[in-house]
Amino acid sequence: MKRIIFRSITTASSLTAMLASSMAMAQTPAPEAMTDVEEIITVGSRVQGLSEDALPVTVMGADQIEALGATNMQDLLSHIPSIGDFEFQDSNTGTNGARGDVAGVNLRSLGTGNTLTLLNGRRMVVHPTFESKNGVPSILYNVNSIPSSAVSRIEVLRDGASALYGADATGGVVNMALTEQYEGFSASVKYGGSENTSYDETTLTAKGGVSINGGRTHLGFFATHYDRTGVMISELDTLYSNLDRRGNPSIPEEWRDDSQLNNLSSVTPYSVFQLGSLNSQGRFVSTGSRHVNQALQIGTGVGSQRFNFNEEVQITPDTERSNLMLTLSHDLDNGINSFSELTYYSSDSKTQRASGPLDSGLAYIIVPSTNYYNPTGSDVLLTRYRPTEMGARVIKVEQDSYRVLTGLSGEFNGWDWESAIWYSAASADDEEFNRMSKTLLSQSLAKTTPDSFNIFGGPGANSEDILNTVRISSIQKSESTLASWDAKFTKSDLFSLPAGDVGTALGLEWRRETYLDDRDPRQDGSMPYDVNGIFDESDVVGVSATRDSSASRTVVSAYAEFVVPLTSDLELQLAGRYEDFSDAGDTFKPKISAYYSPLDMLSLRASYSKGFRAPNLPQMNQGDIIRRILNVEDPLRADVTGLDIDTGALYRTTSRLGNNDLKPEHTDTVSMGFVFQPAGALDGLMVTFDAWEIEQRNVVVLLGEGYELDVEAQFGSNPNVVRAAPTAQDIALFDAWNAANPDDQRTPVGPTTNIISQYINADVRKVEGWDASVQYSFDAGQVGQFRLRTDVSKLSRFEQQAGPVTTDFVRRAGNPEWRASGSIAWMKNNWRSNLSARYVGSVYSTGLYNTIASGVSGTVDSNLNRVYWDVDTWTTFDWSVGYEFVGRDDMLNGTNISAGIRNLSDEEPPFADVGNGFYQALHNSYGRVWWLGVEKQF
Template structure:
């Protein structure tokens, strides 16, 4: 990847990783060579207790009060997705907007998050081997939400996932509102496996390559696992896909969403109105100017903007465990991962009213003395609009490093009691370099005339056409910023049985935890001063907090097959004080094949550090926006102001869960259905004091729907013409700062079914289906279910077959139909109707042939039918589809070769 970061550091990191790899491979081979060849004597097998996500109490069976989805490594591979992040994101209970390379533009160009239940990526707690992980250094939602980047872990290190679809603040604390994802990394592995994956889209070139290695060895007392990976993917542009090649959506009945910040530029002149030129010109004259017409002259930024960034990732993971005595062991985990993304947006747009200049109002001015101004008057403020196309596309290069180190001790105390204590440090550092930018003061100097650094000539900026390369080089500016979020965690847990009841042992788990969190954001002087043309504006930010926690959990078997789980957690935050949250759950097997379960808990979400301390940012919408209350105004990028709010208080959520699991036993009355399971769960989240911002598009399109939206749209005072026409004042900006809103409600149903059967002649078959149906997702009085980014129905279907050396599978992803946002403006060429975004099926098939015990070859495809995303042309998106829900990538074909030694 041709990026500006240090190549020596790159080469050194890779050399270290592969040196360790070679040593571990040799160790694994030695362990296998020295392994005994005779079969051990027959022994009695004791089932070992293990910890299930959602409970700290170890148990033998996995089914209890918690609604948990367990996803094995094999199931992740069968989904066909090349990244774990993509596989998780397509689960039906992941919905709503979240960070993804296809929709992050300049803020986190290669990060991936998930959004369980549509309650926000920041409300899903991510654990690594049962412990918290540091959030992504560059906060999401334009710098305000602490989220976890799924790309910050080496994919080869991931062994399985557990998804708890229930609130769990009583177990894990803040953030565990909509659920918990526990990413289980490899702990015990012997051997050496390497995988090579190559793939590409069939109608463009987003060539992908990935190499992974896993190796491990163990002795009687020591085990060691090492995993490493490298991946690279080419960029994909919006113009590579027919449906997103232009922001002019009139052909489909939508609006012309191309930008009014044009090339050639346009100016508003007394007596002439708003004029431009039919083509770029080096000799503009007043006579040659034409009246500006958005249908003819608007700028198609989709032509040069990335759909997916150029992306490169690599890293490693090491875990070691050693038994110090028969009752005490030591363990350590060390990982580091780099995520390197390069995204390109359209050339810098200039609206004179949004930039700093020397006009009497402090805005940019295009003076009459400029030889390229043929109109004889000074032109300033919003009367001056143009685009610096000669600079090239604005490039954002994000490099994130995520090191993590954990050391700990554990062991047994007495009977079945175990304990563990650890210390962990983890942080995420993101370095951002922005190129092909321009500064307000440089543009103003060039408009007024500046002496060329090389030629010594006086050079003037021409908003209407080509400019001298020397002047363009004078205007070109780069700026850097850095972001870090750090976490230090210390914890100790203990658990076991306290006494026996007729129905079984009473289990107890207790623990304490202390963590330090710190946020640091550093902006360039020009960014702090708001000098970046057409770009974001931000301030340096620093904040920290300390959190001390204590929790306890009790599992009581009432009668055989029935148990109650009671848990509580007390926490003290240095910034807002104390909180305590309880949980109670119950499960009962009313019949050998029918499990009923339910729970109630109080979940909470502490304000994220960026939400409290961010000094403020100014950003712009990714595409042109139409003011729904002034549809005749030209579409333009929407200015968005977001400021940290130190008065935020924690949000609280009452979480209700209830359902049943149908699972016939092999030797029971329904033994003929053995292998089939069916589950239904009802969920309800009732949040109060919710911390939220709604997105500029939602605020603008619902300005009159609720006071919480109306006071966020900032408009100029009405002119006499506005009053006469019954129009509000012109749109200035949207304030999308976070606030504690009144209420949030989320209700729906989860359905899942699985069936596995084996035959003597035809091999093994497996089928699974999952679906989530939403009844409600509302913020205050605003209901979003069945609208943009929130379909009522999502589901997956998976079918697989294996016989001898051959196996095949197909994974299907279904997204139901839902309504778009707003109405296609007739003033901009739309049909004046509300669009329904159609439902969609995507199919990912693959076939694997195992040449021997050591070699396997897989051929697969994502979106094998090359189905385009359904049209969305009345919303605030300019891509032509809902990129918060759907993918624009197209058919992706891949081959994978696996070698096991």
């Protein structure tokens, strides 16, 4: 793929050079008046003539984008309340998921796979690496691959759109419209930096355009380079950097001493192990637990050492990103217009997480009695150990993507038509360093000489030479492609009714999607761990086995849309789309919407649509995978044994089975609202309100390991829970429990060796809420022009069924009930300024709770007798000011200078009892960031 990309870039660079050499100096235009609140909307309908107010669309224009000073799409889109959280973003360091320079849009909090993202009105290629949400593979469209400085307009259709745009549009559509038909040449530089951390960023941009052949041909280009220095979590307040938050003065006193606030890891540089031997069934029979204490002595039991792994964690990655866009349009002699575009994106990202932990759930490693450093005289099963001298696990991700598109448009017999063909591809190479091979580690531990690996010596016990004998890196290579063709035909006057002309849009689409997930040979089963009869498909310590997978699908679609004026005040939008998936069957989904204007100042709108989302390619084709998971308690054994593996403190093995019989998800969406635009003294005011309701059926879920264990506990057996036979020690512990608990008698069972769960269509999801917006533009004469805007989104219902249980996710762990944004923009002559605010409502954290009787404040769950920790609201302000030099005869003419502050009041993210101390999908730790930008037009 990279050879193809290099050829594309070589061609693009040549065209850019030709363009730059031929570009004439453009006269610098005078400053324009402030943009009106109305925008030309291209998303939501393909029929010209549909009233713009008929659609629940949020538009962010070029002036708003510039005023916010955001340098990546995630930060920019977070100012649109209906967008939801960014459940997948660049802070992720987990092994089996998308890492690096990524961000996926999550409209209505339905998940990234329910939001279709368009670039210039056409489908983007999905990100090559999929991510898991609640254990289910989910795709995302990487909006960070689009440079925010190249975007002229963002359109968010807050309504179900499968009937118009097909699968993945069940939650809505986000369209990024890039700058087109630019004349002249300009270059800019922007620098920003945080007051309190090492975070800084530099953006270099150049763009140009020229019309030739008497205006019939237009050439354009856009290029940008972005460079960011990341942040270590150790740079933040101890509330975030220290995993033991007990006693922290930022925690309310009623919660301050709660033991749940101690999140220090029990996996430390001081090893914990079991004495014993391996029996004929491959199970280690323990004769007792031991640990190495800080005096490097062997103690009984598991010890009390704890480790703050946040000291090694990077919370924001170092990132370099480059983008290039070339455009060409030409009016042919026969009235046909041709257009082409090439876009290219490349990024390099580096971050790190703590040195790798090793426990018996992650790697079943036995240290023989003959090991040079083994002082016990017995074989040892390594239960917990973290060799910090190995160093932090460094993660480097290289990403590339490109799109080549060409098309024609024209008019024939009163029909406007357009057709295009495009090919898009994306790749990601994700490599993690300072990992350990289980095979190499076992070989080193088997040595009887001083060059063997030493787990008994505490921190720094192993030299660099010894570490290099077990050190490896693991790499994951991912690719995705999209080949597509479309043709659309529109006519604004198909036929006439008494109230006006009926408009229509007809279209055909074809696309082929592929994905490839190529795991490291030590992870995909090619180089398994097989020592002393112990077998594991993964040879990488701390990484579950995942086999390589690849798949493709072809989708053929046909759609029709009609805009029907019933009266002078009432019009309907009727749409339907048929789609045929090569691997998921076919479907037809309709949409009907109505727009009614009983008064000049008041319009009412409503819609009903059906949605469709086929299972994504990883869900259907990933196959069976092995995962090792933490924090899943065994309800039959935890109280009895108290062992870490039973309480969930250690990793346990699970199997997640693919399902080729998954059915598509189906959605019903209802939306109702109004638009109020008075004239007279309040001319320039626009108020909108839309209430919406979404019901999804056949949602693809993984019931999960905890669910399978609960079923076994409730019904006495579950074939999906596989256990070892109870040992004599197990039986003795159960006998003691039964003697002490006559009302809770338990049959002896052994520990789990595997828990099996499968992707299924099971759940119903019901989500409701409303959006409101107030915009007001006015001219204050000598004072200048003003534009005020406020957007509010409320999530009033989010019910998710999981088996027999229905859970309300409003305010739960990342789904705020309220979100809002607002801005005040001012412009006078060459000056402009903008003050904006963003509000994220309170949520509660399920990982920190107490009983109702404790009297602590928080969110009460009477069913479980719990009070959950409330994560505070978060309000941040951004400010910017700019001045443009025009009408001058010196070098300053055409210079635009802007400066601003993001997070003006330096608000820290509200605390949540998670590893980093806050929800990164909702909040950020940048702090107050100052920025300065200079643009020169030539």
